[in-house]
Amino acid sequence: MTQPVLEARSLVKSFGGIRATDNLSLTVLPGELHAVIGPNGAGKTTLITQLCGSLLPDAGEVLFKGVDITQRPAYERAQMGIARSFQITSLIMDMTVLENVALAAQAHMGSSFRFFRSVRHDEPVLSHARACLARVGLAAEADRVTRTLPHGGHRRMEIAIALAAKSELMLLDEPMAGLGTDESQDIIALLRALKGEQTIVLIEHDMDAVFALADRISVLVYGHIIACGTPDEIRQNAEVRAAYLGEESEGV
């Protein structure tokens, strides 16, 4: 059996009396696009924060390529090859689009304890950043101040930043949050193009996107994975239908 890129084993996280993550186990295989779906409040963001390291679990383990990273701080995990995009846009608003992505690239291209050379002359970083911007369709906006971009531009930047990190694993937290149908279609096409190049964990609400893109789907309910399988398997899973898809299953 191929070694999973990412493994979560029996993760537990409580806030006060509430168990946001309840004995959660998850495996992500190399090269797959693994979607995590679940009703609101199921604990999807709590899961992502524990995977990327902004939150430490109360119990359980997280393994990346077989290495136990449970206690490692977030910046170390990022250096090891895990990239994350945020559900609520988290960008450096006063910097340009290019500067944001260049910083993401710079983190993986040598030491940043360089004090004298201007980043304007950092060709390798800049060309890589521009390439990532081109892939998400933002090449023309490179010199615009991030704050001036519309929401759709910000969502694309989130993906560009994840790309620039030359990561092995991308954790995408609702990349299409707040987007209209047209823009969502663009993102779906983008993600489809990325499939296979990277391992992607996709948290999404948009069922069209999920079923169109995912190789496997895990269903998260009340902090626990109740089912994991191919899109067809999930569509037909009675428990999932009951807990989540509900009446919508009629049309599927």
Add this chain to the structure above:
Amino acid sequence: MSATNYPKLTLLVMVLLAVLPPLFYFTGQPFYLDLATRLTILAIAAVSLNLILGYSGLVSFGHAAYIGLGAYAVGIPGYHAIYGGLESWGLASTSGWLHFPLAMLIGAIFALITGIVCLRTKGVYFIMITMAFAQMVYYAIVSIKTYGGDDGLTIDVRSEFPGVSLDDPLQLFGVSYVVLVAVMLLVRMMVNSRFGMVLRGAKGNNERMVMMGYNTYRYQLTAYVISGAIAALSGALLGNFTTFISPEMMDWTRSGELMFMVILGGVATTVGPVLGAVAFILIEEVLSTFTIYWQLPFGLLLMGVVLYSQGGLANILGQWRARRALRDASQGGAAQEHKL
């Protein structure tokens, strides 16, 4: 790059600063040369504070402590050179080659130790802790009676360098000016480098930077140490400028004044700290000629600046430019519409 810079303004200010004070001196008004020297020295400290406050978003309310430490790094060896003691440590000396590097070393060490603690905190905690550490240094120095305690050191110490006499006010001004220019260039270079971009990114969105793989704490600590060393250097110059080295130099209210210089002048700009120092010194001078109660209108002015302005003097110019650009753009747009 998005670092706001006003090259023409910077050049203008620096040229005026180089030319006017010596002019005053030679036309028989040495008072203005002294004013300019003090201004230049404070500007050096303001530039160092701008590095961590303006560019990195670390609000240190205890920066005056470094100025004080730097001054005492000149005063204490000077004291022992006159009165003896500490020779075995090599610390009884009037040599500038000891004073200045010693000042920077002490500044760096103090910044390292306090930075390790402070940088684990954020927001209001950070502000208050930096204030507390500065006050700690103040009380520590005050309690050492040998060096004058509350009254300070009243010996006239000058750091001796071969070929330069800091006794001569014109030369002292010259040295201070050169240091200011050097420090401004250094900081400017740093903020546009990889290191500086990480700092600026962390100021804008620390969580984002961490997620990108940066241990922002380490970068901030490095900047904090560099800033402390530079501020201590300004203190060594100040120790040469005044004949009276006192703990008051590191009182937390001095830190507040330094912060105002940086913020008033314009954070995260090259010329901002200098403008702020100019504004501060001028206002202080002008107001105090009118009344001994000058701190009242001064305080009101400071409150007014906070309540009603965003970004400080240098950025006000940036805002005018932006507003004009916007106006031009919208006029262009209107012209387009008319065509249709």
Add this chain to the structure above:
Amino acid sequence: MDYALFVMQVLNGLQLGLLLFLVASGLTLVFGILDFVNLAHASLYMVGALVCASLTLVLGNFVWALLLAIPVTALVGWTVERLVARRLYGRDHLDQVLATFGLILVLTTLAHLIWGPQGISVPLPSWLKGQLAFSDTLIFPIYRLVIIGAGLLAALGLYVLVTHTRLGMLIRAGASNRQMVSALGVNIERLFAIVFSLGAVLAGLAGMLVAPITEASIGMGNGIIITAFVVIIVGGIGSMKGAFIAAMLIGLIDTLGRAFLDGVFKLFMSSDAAENSAPAVSAMLIYIIMALVLAFRPKGLFPPKVR
């Protein structure tokens, strides 16, 4: 060790601790409820002391003066809240720090204009001037015991206020969720004004109590404000319990440190070295403690729950 001396220094430490608590509690109350950093808090300490001093000279009676100075200080606090603080709610903490820094200059200069640069001695009535002798060597001034008593009373009063009254309930609710309280129809503006004035009164009271010992002067706030910040940092910004415990801790450590550190040093150092280093170290002691606490608890000992 001299037992009597030790007990006296402990009592001094308690006194300092309670005074610190009075100042710090106001600071932490205002920060916890109003999310407002008030550097000028110590100016209210100074104002309280000066007002009480003037009233004592006018009325000839310290106790009456104190009772009258309290509402006057509340009024000053209320004015500051209306004119300055109100415009800064919700603003960046840095802006609040800078604006209140300017406010300190304004208030200090105004005080200078009204009361002059010299300190004002506050005479105590004869029944408060004496000393209490517990033994041959254990003698303690009555007034200091009164301060301790008054401080404890005020602390108790605060506790009762916060836990057993409607206002206290609103304060606690406001501390954990400001918007909710406002949504429930409570007049938030009035609540804030009351809390701010309460903070001013606490600080002012501390100033009034200490004035007979140290003189009421315009510089008196400078020393105490930083120590008060150390107290609330160590205790946890926004926590009354933290402020109390930290204040007592710091009051005791500071006092006992200054009194006995050279003695402790002499146990393992030469007498000269001890006498040279002890004053500096004891001056730095509370900051070292602060650094140690922060090393393990960056948010203080008892930080209030996150909103």
